[in-house]
Amino acid sequence: MQAHLEILAIxxxxxxxxxxxxxxxxxxxxxxxxxxxxxxxxxGIVLAFFAQGGLDSPLVIxxxxxxxxxxxxxxxxxxxxxxxxxxxxxxxxxPVLFSIAVILVSRHTGSIHLDVDAVxxxxxxxxxxxxxxxxxxxxxxxxxxxxxxILALNLAFLGLCYKELKLSTFDAGxxxxxxxMPGVLxxxxxxxxxxxxxxxxxxxxxILVVALMIAPxxxxxxxxxxxxxLFALSAALAVAGALLGYGLAVFLDLNIAGSxxxxxxxxxxxxxxxxxxxxxxxxxxxRRAQTRRLAGDLLVIHLLQHExxxxxxxxxxxxxxxxxxxxxxxxxxxxxxxALEEGHVTRMDGLLHLKPEGRQRAEKALVHI
Amino acid sequence: xxxxxxxxxxVDDLTVAYRERPVLxxxxxxxxxxxxxxxVGPNGAGKTTLLKSVMGLVKxxxxxxxxxxxxxxxxxxxxxxxxxxxSVDWDFPTSVLDLVLMGTYGxxxxxxxxxxxxxxxxxGALRRVGLEDLEGRQIxxxxxxxxxxxFLARALVQxxxxxxxxxxxxxxxxxxxxxxxxxxKELRAAGKTVIVxxxxxxxxxxxxxxxxLLNVRLIASGPVAEVFDEERLRLxxxxxxxxxxxxxxxxxxxxxxGRLAPDEERKGS
Numbered sequence: 001m002q003a004h005l006e007i008l009a010i011x012x013x014x015x016x017x018x019x020x021x022x023x024x025x026x027x028x029x030x031x032x033x034x035x036x037x038x039x040x041x042x043x044g045i046v047l048a049f050f051a052q053g054g055l056d057s058p059l060v061i062x063x064x065x066x067x068x069x070x071x072x073x074x075x076x077x078x079x080x081x082x083x084x085x086x087x088x089x090x091x092x093x094x095p096v097l098f099s100i101a102v103i104l105v106s107r108h109t110g111s112i113h114l115d116v117d118a119v120x121x122x123x124x125x126x127x128x129x130x131x132x133x134x135x136x137x138x139x140x141x142x143x144x145x146x147x148x149x150i151l152a153l154n155l156a157f158l159g160l161c162y163k164e165l166k167l168s169t170f171d172a173g174x175x176x177x178x179x180x181m182p183g184v185l186x187x188x189x190x191x192x193x194x195x196x197x198x199x200x201x202x203x204x205x206x207i208l209v210v211a212l213m214i215a216p217x218x219x220x221x222x223x224x225x226x227x228x229x230l231f232a233l234s235a236a237l238a239v240a241g242a243l244l245g246y247g248l249a250v251f252l253d254l255n256i257a258g259s260x261x262x263x264x265x266x267x268x269x270x271x272x273x274x275x276x277x278x279x280x281x282x283x284x285x286x287r288r289a290q291t292r293r294l295a296g297d298l299l300v301i302h303l304l305q306h307e308x309x310x311x312x313x314x315x316x317x318x319x320x321x322x323x324x325x326x327x328x329x330x331x332x333x334x335x336x337x338x339a340l341e342e343g344h345v346t347r348m349d350g351l352l353h354l355k356p357e358g359r360q361r362a363e364k365a366l367v368h369i
Numbered sequence: 370x371x372x373x374x375x376x377x378x379x380v381d382d383l384t385v386a387y388r389e390r391p392v393l394x395x396x397x398x399x400x401x402x403x404x405x406x407x408x409v410g411p412n413g414a415g416k417t418t419l420l421k422s423v424m425g426l427v428k429x430x431x432x433x434x435x436x437x438x439x440x441x442x443x444x445x446x447x448x449x450x451x452x453x454x455x456s457v458d459w460d461f462p463t464s465v466l467d468l469v470l471m472g473t474y475g476x477x478x479x480x481x482x483x484x485x486x487x488x489x490x491x492x493g494a495l496r497r498v499g500l501e502d503l504e505g506r507q508i509x510x511x512x513x514x515x516x517x518x519x520f521l522a523r524a525l526v527q528x529x530x531x532x533x534x535x536x537x538x539x540x541x542x543x544x545x546x547x548x549x550x551x552x553x554k555e556l557r558a559a560g561k562t563v564i565v566x567x568x569x570x571x572x573x574x575x576x577x578x579x580x581x582l583l584n585v586r587l588i589a590s591g592p593v594a595e596v597f598d599e600e601r602l603r604l605x606x607x608x609x610x611x612x613x614x615x616x617x618x619x620x621x622x623x624x625x626x627g628r629l630a631p632d633e634e635r636k637g638s
Contacts, residue, residue, distance in 0.1 A: 027461065160480055167471050170461045173452050174523075177424050177445060178475035225462045225507040 003128040004250070006141050010127050011242040011260070013147035014203040015212055019238035020154045021193045022213030023231050026221065027169050032087070033072065033190065034213045036094035038197045038206050040071035042119060043101040045198065045206070049114045050104075061146070061198050068194025069187070071097055122205030122257040124246070130202075143202045150199035157192055158231070161185065166227060204257040211261035212238055219268045222275040241267055295327070295335045300344055300362035303354045316352045375438045377402040377531050377562035378423065383432030385418050392418045396432070396587045400564065402530075405557040406579035407567040407593075411606050414584040416566040417453070420533045424450050436531060446475065449529035451520050453536055459508055459516060466504040468519050469494055472526035487526075494522035497555075499548055514545030521552060531562040538569065550576050573597060 025031050044067030048060045071093050078089040105116050115123075127143040139145070158165065168175035168182035175182040193213070200209040220233035245260030252259075273280050299321070306315040314320065321332040336352075339345045344358030354362070380398040384391060393415040400406055408416045421427040423434050425442050436444040449472070469491040470483045477483060483491075495501045498518040503511070511519060517537055524532055538546050553576070556563050567573065573580055573593060580597050582588035582605040589596040589604075 163474060163477075163482055164479065166463070166467075167474055170463065170468075171452070171457045171471070173424075173426055173456065174450065174471065176426060177448075177450055179445060180474070180479070221462070225509065226464070227462045227467075230462055 006128045006144065007124055007256075008243055008246060010141060010143045010147055010203055011124065011246055012239045013144065013151050014200045015216075015238035015242040016235045017147060017151035017154050017196050018200055018209055018212035019216040019234040020158055020231060021189060021196055022238075023217035023220070023234045024158075024165060024169060024189055025193065026214060026217040027230075028189075031214045031218075032090060033075075034193060034197075035207075035210045036071055036075070036090045037068040037190070037194050038209050039094045040097040041065065041068045041194060041197045041201070042116075042206055043067045043097045043104075045119055045201065046101045046104050046114065050108075058149075061195070064198045065191065065194040067097060068197060069191050072187070072190045072194075118205070119201055120205050120207050121255065122201065122203055122208060124203050124256045127202060146199045147203065150196050154192055154196065157188065161188075165189070204260060208257040208261045211264050212242070215261075215264035215268050216241065219264075219271045222271050222278040237267055238264070292331075292335060292338065295331070296338050296342075296344075297361065297365040298325070299335055299339055299352075300354060300358045301365055303345065303352055304359060304362040304366075307354060313351065318347065318350055318352060375402065376400055376435075377404070377437060378564065379433075379435045379438075380419075380423075381433045381435075383419070383422060383434065384430045385415065385422055385427055385432075386430050391585060393422070393429075394586045396583070398581060398587060398590055400562065400579065400581075400590070402437075402562050403557060403560050404579035405553055405563045405565070405577050406581060407565055407573050407577040408581045408583055409567055409570060409573060409605070410583035410588075414605075416583055417535055419583065420450070420535055420564075420566060423533060424448070444531075447530040449524040449527040449532045451524045451532070451534040451537060454513065454517050454520060454539060456535075459511070461508065463508055464504065465495065465500060465506050465508060465511070465519050466491055468508055469504075469522045469526055472523040475527060490526050491522070494525040495519075497525060497552065498522045512542075514541040517541050518545060518548060521549060525552075529561070532556060532564065534563070534565045536566050536568060538567065570602070 022031075022034065025034050041064055044064030047067070048064045051063075052060050074093045075086065075089045078084045078092065079086050084092065102116070105114060124143075128141050130142045132139040132142045132145050164175070164180045164185055167178070168180055168185045172182040175185075196213075197206055197209050200206075200212065204212060216234040216237040217230065219237050220230050224230050224233055241264040242260050245263040246256055248254065248263060249256040249259035271279065274282075276282060302325070303316055306312045309315075315324075318336065321327055321336065322329055325332070327335070336345075339358065340347065342357070343355055344361055345352050345354055347353075376399045378398065378400040380396055383393055383396040383398075385393040392413075396415075396419065408419065410416055418427055422429050422432075423436075423441050425445075434441040436448060441448070466488065470487055472494070473483050473487040473490065477487070492501065492504060495504055498521050500515060500518050500522060503515065508516065508519065517539075521534075521537065524534070537549050541549070553563050553565065557578075565577070567577070574597060577593055579591065580593045581590040582596065582601055584605045584607075589601045
């Protein structure tokens with residue numbers, strides 16, 4: 001039971017630590033960089049294992065994170081040469097760093113204790129066995145300490161530079177003019193993303209960390225248009241996904257990280273479909289209501305234009321709506337039902353007649369066309 | 370000493386090149402304080418680049434830029450800049466009041482958050498542009514004209530001495546255009562200098578008292594009454610200009626874009 005609680009605590013802390021910088025990445029349209037960084041840090045992690053045999057000291061964690069920043073620097077260097085576009089530059093650089101790491105690991109499998117699968121996919125189940133001890137006393141799982149440290153750093157950065165990050169994300173030009181150095185903030189953010197990836201690889205692996213960084217803010221973005229709420233909601237969704245994913249993994253005996261990422265993906269899919277305002281269903285309903293409203297306008301205008309004319313007997317027939325306006329029977333019935341219910345038209349002997357309210361609506365609609 | 374003898378903006382020998390292509394070539398400019406100036410010229414003439422150079426967003430190849438007799442980069446506190454409306458992502462999750470508050474960030478400096486005093490100033494600026502009822506609205510829900518007015522309000526709270534605006538009339542409705550013109554004239558009446566990249570040659574004489582004609586090189590700069598004439602416009606726009614005398618006898622001119630070379634048209638969009 002204690003092990004489960006410890007794992008849940010680590011998962012929750014890591015989830016928030018990832019979702020906060022992830023929100024900024026999504027807003028800055030740099031979501032893809034998280035994927036590239038999370039691959040590139042493998043090189044840093046492998047080198048750290050060579051140097052120290054593990055990621056034990058904060059200094060080694062920083063060193064490992066540096067390979068993520070190195071990737072960003074190389075990408076920007078290539079982009080600045082104007083010979084390669086950014087997407088291609090990202091696609092060029094991170095596989096190189098990643099493959100160097102893969103080669104290093106395969107050349108030295110005997111001499112270092114590093115399981116590539118565990119680095120890529122995470123091994124949260126083992127996290128409770130890796131304890132932090134001081135003077136013989138057990139201080140809890142190391143992963144929890146690392147996760148909490150990184151979460152604290154991310155919170156401090158965001159809390160301290162909230163206004164600066166907001167401005168430089170929305171309008172880097174004004175940020176530069178007002179002296180807020182958007183370039184420094186940019187690298188500060190990406191350094192933290194790198195560091196977060198290194199810290200999170202124990203829990204979710206260096207690659208699935210992307211799911212924790214991008215899916216929660218992308219989901220939250222469909223639910224709110226307030227920046228503060230966006231951060232809070234992202235964090236909450238990330239925690240919910242991590243906890244639910246872990247529960248699912250234990251229950252169904254699945255890979256923990258895979259299960260968490262899947263739950264986060266489901267969160268997004270569900271929100272994309274059913275979000276109150278921005279969801280696909282809500283937008284479709286709105287579009288349909290607008291179309292039907294417009295068709296109602298068209299109906300009363302049509303009746304108004306033929307009112308009292310010799311063609312009225314032909315044009316105002318109910319069946320005419322389907323024949324001449326080209327509406328499907330179902331759509332025509334719906335439009336007609338709306339107009340009857342709103343008291344804009346009446347039906348007599350198979351003919352439609354405008355009521356005064358309908359005439360008003362037609363005249364108003366004509367002005368706006 | 371009369372402060373009005375100190376130019377609001379003085380540019381000497383400004384040359385900016387993107388790679389090997391010069392965008393601004395040896396531009397000398399002297400704008401007195403308290404004028405409302407239009408910067409006009411064809412697409413690709415370097416109007417936006419001129420503004421960006423002054424704001425330090427573009428690194429010139431050569432030249433010196435001074436605001437109120439001191440290097441422009443030391444005068445950010447008294448300089449406000451309204452970039453083109455489409456230079457930012459209007460889907461960004463923030464409210465109108467928040468957007469305007471960004472104008473107060475410069476005076477606040479690093480780490481300090483805006484408080485009630487700043488919010489009050491932001492509300493004042495929103496009143497001046499007629500958006501006071503929309504302060505809680507998300508910026509993604511603003512119309513083009515409202516976006517432009519919100520941008521203007523953001524510049525107003527900076528309480529600057531000199532304003533630079535890049536095409537504030539681009540794609541706005543007639544009401545907004547009138548509001549903006551009134552506002553620019555108010556700023557001038559308060560002794561501020563306002564420099565506006567402008568596209569509609571028809572309205573230059575109505576809206577502005579000073580004008581700079583630019584086409585990579587400086588063609589002319591001075592009071593509208595003195596320098597805004599057919600000959601200088603021809604120099605600025607080359608042969609691509611149609612002229613018509615209006616009732617008032619002044620010259621109305623409109624660039625004829627149909628005669629632009631195809632590559633120039635692409636650049637201009």
